[in-house]
Each structure stands twice: as C-alpha cells, then as structure tokens.
Amino acid sequence: MTIKRLCTRIPLRVIRRGIIFVFGWALFTGCGGASQFVIPNPPPDDCRPVPEPKSREINLAGDNVDKLFTLQIQRFFDISRHLRSLSGSPRQALNTDAFDEVFNSSWFTNRNARQRLSLEDIARGPDTETGPDTSGLWTVVRAKAQGVTPGFSIQDSRGGIYLLKFDPPGYPELATGAEVVSTKLFYAAGYNVPENYLVYFHPDILRLGEKVKFTDRYGKDRFMAEEDLAEILSRIEKSPAGRIRAVASKYLPGKPMGSFKYEGVRKDDPNDVIRHEHRRELRGLKVMAAWLNHFDTKAGNSLDVYLPEGYVRHYLIDFGSTLGSQGDEPMPGEIGHEGVTDPGKVFKTIGSLGIYKRHWERERNIRFPSIGFFESQDFQPQKYRYILPNPAFMNATDRDHYWGAKLVMSFTEEQIRAAVAQGQYSDPQAAEFLIRTLVERRDIVGRYWLSRVPPLDEFYLRNSASGEPALCFTDLAVQTGLETSPGSTYECELRQNGRVVSAVQLPGERACIPLPRGEEISERSEKEVSLEMKIRVRRGLQGKWGNWMSIYLAREASGQYRLLGLNR
C-alpha cells in the first residue's frame, strides 16, 4: 500500500484530531511535568581497575570537519532533540545527584565550590613538588617544531620529565602567565590538570639527548639536530641577559591514551558509561571556559591517562591560549565573539554593506603585553563563542550553566589574587589589571547565569530554638554580593500531592522557611509523606518573580523531615 493510498484512507478528522492531540499533549506535558522528581542512582564508580584501553590520537583536521559539518547535520536531523526543545524539556546531565551536583569521579573532584580552598591550596594547585631542578643540566628528550608554539621535553638532573612551553617573541610572560594562572583556577574548580611550573633558566644548561625524535615543520619525523634546537630557541622570548622563562609541565603519571572527545564514550574503557555530552562537568566547563577565555576547548586540548592504579583519568591540558594569550600572540579580538565560521555574521557584514562591524574589526587596546587582550567590557557569557562547536556545550542547559556559574562564583577576589600571583608577572599593574578583569568577568558570569534559575542552594533542615522545623538555604546571588538581602523576597509553597499545605512570603533577611509540625499534614500521617516545597525569588519591590524551583522533602511518621533532593 502506498503512502498516498494510506493517507487517503485515514479520514481527515482523524488526522486533525491527531494534530490537536499532539499539540495538546505537548502543552500538557510541558506544563505539568515539573512536579515529577526522580532520585537518580549514583553513577558507577569510574575509578575501578579496568583493562588498559588502546591509545588513540584524534585527528585535528578530521575533528574540525566533524564538529563543523557532520555534528551539525546530525543535530539537525535529531528529531528527539527538536521535540525536547519544543516541549521545553531539554535533556539534562546524567551524572548528577538528587541535589543536582556531580559526584567525584575520574573527570572531576568537587573542590572550591564544595569547600572553600585556602589561599595556599589555590597557590599550590595540582603541584606536588617544586618543578625541574635548574641547578643541573637538562637533557632534551623530545621536541616539536610544529604547532602554534614550539616546545620540547627535558629530563632534569633528578630524572623528572617536563614539557617546556615558552612565550612568543615580544610578549614576555604572555603565554606562560596565562598557562599557570588558568591551571590554578581550573584545578581549584575541580578539573584534572597537569602540574605546570614556572621556571627561569639559561639555554646553556640544555643538552641534546641521543637520537631525540623530532617532527619538523614539514611533518617529517627524524632525529633532532643542534640546529633544530637553536631554531626553536630563536623563536622564543628571552630576557636581555639571555635567560628564558618557561612553563615546565610535568609529565602526567601513567600512560597517555590520547585525547577524550566531548561526545560519546570511550568504548574500550568499561568505566566510561556516561556519554560525554551528557556529563555535567563537561557541560558546566562551558561557563568556566568562557570566564577564562578558554576558547579552544577542542578534543586536542585534553588527555586521557591510564593510571598505575588501573583506570583512566581525564585531564584538561594546554592553557597557553587562555586569558589574553593566544599562545603565539595576544588574543585576537574576535575570540569569544566568533567561532571558526560564523555565517550569520558574514551575512550581516555583507548585507549591511560593511556598516555592521564585528568585534575583531574594532580597535584593540593591549595595555600590557604580558596580559595580552583580555577584557570584560564586551564579555557576554551567554554569547561567548568557542572556536569549534563543542557537543557538551551545545547540550548544556540552564541547570548546567548554573552549576558552572557556581564554580566561577566560588572564587573570591583573594583566591583570584592568589592564582594570579602564581603567574609571577613582573609588572604589578599588569597583575592588578588581570585580577580586576577576572573579577569583573566572574561577576558578569554570575549576574547572568544565576538569574536564569533560582540561585538558592545549600539546603538544610534545622530546628529552631522553639523546636520548629525549618528548611534553610543560601541565596548565592546575595552571598556573592550580586544582589542584596533587603532587595530579595522569596515566595514559598509547601505542597502535598499537588495541594498547597502552606504558603509564605519571606523577606530577604530570612533564609529559613518554617515547616508545619504535623497538624496541617493530616492525611496518612501514620506513613512517611512526601512533600514538595516550591520557592521562587523576586529581586526588588517592582521586580518580576523568577521561575519556581522545588525541594523535595519526606516527613517521617515520627514527624522528622528529611531532604530528598531538588529540581530547578
């Protein structure tokens, strides 16, 4: 039977009713689904010993085509994604707990946002030692002439192996400063990063090892010659005295397995069961990356390492192209505003006959060569563009953004100062400029993403002095100084099976909601009862009420309350 014949056999009224049903269902489900709550199971422990996966290299050019074209086509034809989008219910991250937080894993460890790190911890970051020994000779063991920045690996007199990265000529402290500062901040946020040490050395301590493998600029693999080393050293910034400032990135413990992708799973790693585009820490990285101008979040800037303990840990690497540095030059103006392709802006430029001006065409004010181009004036975290489409970022929802913003907002100005101090900028004004810009960008991030969902967090139950139970919380916007307590009002409704049991409006000074002792909850009080506390926030007397969020509680037969989770 042909489709045409089938269509003619179905009465028009059935088709019409079907369409009405579809839209009705969509509206109905879209409005009514919020009360549903699922307590997720914790994901399996991904630090269990597993057989060693195969090492793999991601082809950068192929990956670029994949992200720019193949991925876009697949997303275009992904019907379920469009249906989710229509019904206002995007797919949420899969590795969160009942309170929308992530578990510690081989990807991420909850650090500063969970428990504020001391300034010493921030300054130390992932470091476990003091870096390579500059008093002895260094043997060059591997080098590359390709890529944006030249570099080589050395073995110091103590046997430690480090990858050295340098500043581009004319821009002392630019790439090395960015690398170290971003390392400290990403680590404190919770990501796995390598130990990056700032070192100062004289080229005289370098010795070329025997049969050092070398890939020249034409892609030829051969043994390295003294001229190659001299050529690399000629392309890097040196002090007038000939000393070189570099980042010594310690080789990660274990066996490198190649980069991880921001989509799918690594099939030969049994621990890797959650698709990467649905991992909260990778989706939330979008906000951290925007804050630190880490535009190049491609697979190539990550590394999987098979640890001696027998599992794969996932690292973010290469932060030389963050903050105001692009590695070999100050950050170009278009970074963060345009990806590698932006047809919309190209059409705007042509369509307006060049009247429309893009960010990269505007004058750039590089006040400090050591900082490069890093600004907060035009920074809009919601519009920040990464150089390539990132599948995890593309799937990020407001909840992921909120989680990422929590990481960013967890950094105090003192902590940011402590991280920037590790960049050892010789010009105090340059360091101060970087701190100020980071703080301003942090607040812009918070102001935007903490307003998209109710920024209420750290819920706990407590009994008042009179024995009244109460549900208490922290308003992160108030805590971080973005909003004021007197200017905030909270509307709270306690519901049991959809019925409002109690409702209250609290002024901003009070962040504890009294809970009924029992008489209001008369039904089935012999059993444990589930309750939903809905809260929304209003900023200012004339402001609009924000979206509702729900906190789920259980009231035991004894009258004690228990927190089950929340839904934003």
Place this chain on the structure above:
Amino acid sequence: MIYIMSGMIFPTTWRSALKNSGRRILLWLLLTGMFPNASSLWAQTEPRPEPTSQSPDSVKILRQQYSGKKTWEHWVSLPGTVISIPFVAFFKGVEYSAGYIYETKLVPRTLDLLTSRDGNRQLYPTYSNRSGLGLEYTHKGLIGLRSRLSLRATHGFFTQRQHYRFRWRRVHFSESKPLFLNFQLSYRFLPQEKFYGIGPDTKRSEVSGYDREFSIASAGVEIPLAKAWSLFGLVHYEHNNIYQNSGDDYPSLQTVYSDAALTGLDTRVKIAQYQGGIAIDTRNRLGNPTSGSEIILSGSYFDDVGEDDFNFWKAQGDVRQYLHLGHNRVLSVRLALEVSEPLGNGQIPFYYLSELGEVETIRGYDRGRFRDEDMALASLEYNIPLWYRIDSFLFVDAGQVAKDIGKEFSREQVRFGFGGGIKVRDSKDVIAILQVGIGRETVRVYLDLH
C-alpha cells in the same frame, strides 16, 4: 476517575477513546514516548518499582539509564537518522580526507617539495579564465635582491588555449641606485576568440570567431625617480597570426568580414611597439592596498615591421585611488582612458583596438565584447573584510568605446556591469579571487589563482 501515568493525569474517557482503535493506541504509545516530561521516567529508567513505605508516594526511586541508547529518543530519531545518512556519509568522507591530508602532512610536504630551503625558488599552480590552468616557477633574487624570474606554462580546460612565458623582472645590478630591467618572451595561442564588431552598438548575437596566435619578445627599463615615482620604457616585438575559428559554435571571422572590412585578418603580422611612461605608486601594500594611489600614464608608438601598414599610436592613462573608510573598509575608484590613432595611412589591427569586457574592464560582459579605437572606463569597488585574510568586495564598472571618445561620448552608450566577489590573500598579496559580474547581457564568473 483518573488514570495516572508518568505523573500525568488523563480523563478516563480519553483512555477509553484511545483503546477503541488500534491505530490510536499506536499513536498514543508513540506520543507517550515522544514527549519527554511525560516519558522522562520511561526514557531514563527500567521497570518502575511499586511505591513502598520507604519510597514516598510522589517520589519515585528509579534506576537511571546512562548510555542514552535504546530509549524512545533512539526510535523517534530513527527517521531523521535515516534521512541524514547520505549527508553524514558525505561529510564523513570529507572528514577522513581532511584527516588523511593532515595526518600525512601533505600540504606542508608539498610546499616543502616545491619551495627551496631559502624560499627563493618556488613552483606553484596558477589559474585564470583567460589562460587556463598551469604551473609557474619563480626564482627570486637571481640578479639583484628584488629581481624575479618566472617561467609559466598554462593550458585551457576546455579549449586548446596555451600560454608559455619567460619573464625576468626588476633585474638590477646595484642595490643603492637601482635601475630595473625587464625582459619577457612569450607564446600564446587563443582559440575560439569572439568578435562582435567594432563600435559601441554591436549586438551580442552577431558574434563571429577566430583563433589568434602570437609571440612576444620585449625588453624594458624602469628608473625610480623619487619615493613613489618612476619612469619606464619598453621595446616590444609581437608576431601575430589570425586563423579561422577552430570552434563551430559561431562563424569564422574570415567568412563574415572581408580583408577590406576588417584590418588584421592576416598571418605573420609583425609589430614593434615603443612605449614610454611614468608611474606613481603610493599604495601602502601591493596586493590588497587599503590606501594610496596608483597612476600610470604611457604613450606607445606601434610600427609595422612586416609587409603591412599597421602604424598607429596609443595613449593610456589609468588612475586608481584607494580610500580607507575605517575598519579596513576600502573604496577604490578607478578611471582609465585609452586613445588610439592611426598614423598617416596606417591602420590599427582589430586585436589592437581598445576592448571592454575583460575582467580588468567591465565585468559581466564577454571578453572583447566592445572594441574601438578609444575607450573610457570608470570603476568603483568596495572592499569589506570577511575573515582573517578573506575579503569580500562589491563593484560597479562602467565604460564606453568609441572611435573618438572625446566627441562621441554619450551617456546612452555607457555599459554597466556590477557584482561582487571574494578575495583570499596572504600578508603581501592576493592569492585567489572569485568574482561574479552581472552585465546587461550575461552573468560571468571569474576565478583567478595567483
């Protein structure tokens, strides 16, 4: 009575209505799976445990499914996945090709192969609509640091168009007070050239064709005077052969015109040209200037060194001004004038007449669409940067040919062409230009690879 399903409430009547028809039940099942709020439990879970005293009645404790496979999303997206297969397959092919090129370092290795270690010698591909595809070898600094020797061989794609050229420019013996010498030897064969008649009113339908073959030997001198000023002189010898049209799309020139009606329908036409002129170049960079101007004024005397009587002179003026409008938007204005005049009883071969319709004159017309002794041209080009080293541009060209442009210039006979294009450039020069010209009669696409 209500029916609770995935947290949703359905009237019983709906349920019973749906049960009435198998097709409706199928639709209901599909929709249940399609909409996420309704199906979020099904989507991420396996069998739902019954509520117990440990699991409060409105809170479901469920197993989460992490892989995302075999959920309703997988099945709902299946039609889209099937449709996308050819597109995805195509881009997967591109992906693997790009990956292979990257992996094998084909581009840098090829460049390495084609470029000498010191970067002075290079072999690279070249393409233009007029000459076709070919290779050019250059050797910089052979005599004098600024000298450039080039050997070029190109061949047409669809016709037997050929061009072989030896050129050695800016040869100089002293770096402090340079006096540049230029040499050129070339052979060119242009089959199936079009001729539409002489004058501004020719019709496109009255086209005829010819094959042209010519060889050139020339030597010139360039004397820098001041910072941007220079004098130049040239002695040029050209040997021309005009043949019957080798194509069969339109009639041969020789069958349409007699020798008396059109001058130059001969073989072995030998003409010497003696040219002198002045050039003023204040452009800020050569390939894609954003400011400055370029002025070339020259006069030439053409002398028949064979058995014909082709004696004439030609004066040419070409002025280009580049105006920087800010943010790298550049407006370039060009005015050009060409005047030819026979000397005594001399004549001008038709292929030496001024032409309009080239990519260098009015874009959007066939090459050599209008010919006559004189030509006036004005052009406006607006350059807008699109991306790193990629520019777009819009242009309007206008021009007219006439026997005496001073007396016969008429606004009605001015031909217009407009269009736009894209330029790819490196830090010094333009590498490729793709442009589309729209004229009153046709649309022309031009590609030049330098």
